[in-house]
Amino acid sequence: MPYVQIQITREGATPAQKAALIQGATELLVKVLNKNPATTFVVIDEVDTDNWGIAGETVTRLRQAAAEGGR
Amino acid sequence: MPYVQIQITREGATPAQKAALIQGATELLVKVLNKNPATTFVVIDEVDTDNWGIAGETVTRLRQAAAEGGR
């Protein structure tokens, strides 16, 4: 009866991509630990880029810096 | 000083229902473990049905299948 939480930035994941994450994570638990898929939960949590930080900066700022660097 | 997180699909829980979950979870911690309600937090996390999976499928798809099966 596993519970999997997948936390990603909210940057346009489609319903089909979310369905693929859910299917893939469930299959992983079945394959590796022989878990029952019927009681395997997968929850996707999409986080605004203003609300996610790495290396002390928001992802919003990192995306801006990358876009500026690409000019 | 317990912390309770209740994760449900976002399918129309009303403010009154949320208040009942918060009151009930707090009373449970008081009754079972004699916790102080003043420092008991309850947080409700509503998750889109596209973002919740069970048995490898999104709840969106499971709800569609159930609706189709009901015809």
Next chain:
Amino acid sequence: MPYVQIQITREGATPAQKAALIQGATELLVKVLNKNPATTFVVIDEVDTDNWGIAGETVTRLRQAAAEGGR
């Protein structure tokens, strides 16, 4: 298909108390939101008192202060 996490300090909750928390939280979701108990998960997370802080102090220190104050 709710998921409930109950986070408490590790201070001797018994198996019977944990079972009461699990039963009570499940019944709450059934009563308030008509959820299916068969797909309701409850997970209890016990946290060492050195690892839980409130008001900027560890619970370990708060318990010591309370014990000293009680003399």
Next chain:
Amino acid sequence: MPYVQIQITREGATPAQKAALIQGATELLVKVLNKNPATTFVVIDEVDTDNWGIAGETVTRLRQAAAEGGR
């Protein structure tokens, strides 16, 4: 490679305040535990006041009571 989750009520935190939380939490992990900021994640989770309870009441209700008390 720490992961920090900061859960607050959704009551108007600005992008600049969120950036300050992310920077401050990252610096804290560097200062106290000598962690590498490049692999330090900070995620801010803003929760509606209807969905956060303390002392068995929603924050929505507590804010109303405080406003009424202030008259």
Next chain:
Amino acid sequence: MPYVQIQITREGATPAQKAALIQGATELLVKVLNKNPATTFVVIDEVDTDNWGIAGETVTRLRQAAAEGGR
């Protein structure tokens, strides 16, 4: 920069199985969302069977019932 939490009951997952979960979850995020593995975290949380409930019962009790039913 995804963060994945995999919560399972503590029932003897081996280091090799944990490594397989970590590798598989990382590959899933790369394949489905083109995420950078260098900033993909996977955290496995093993929960005692006394602390996990489903259908209002602890997993400890469900395992006992299954063992008794198998006689």
Next chain:
Amino acid sequence: MPYVQIQITREGATPAQKAALIQGATELLVKVLNKNPATTFVVIDEVDTDNWGIAGETVTRLRQAAAEGGR
């Protein structure tokens, strides 16, 4: 009434370091968002290095590789 979770690998953080994390995180919420420290929770979650992955590998393996590389 914020709730902060700090997840780190279990690699010998001392009680004094944990107390510093709790104090620092609480002060951060007070300084940036003017939160009440009396209702600010900080929970530290220490994760075994076998149970934490980055870039598809366990931290246990990354630490071994680093130690071997240092010879």
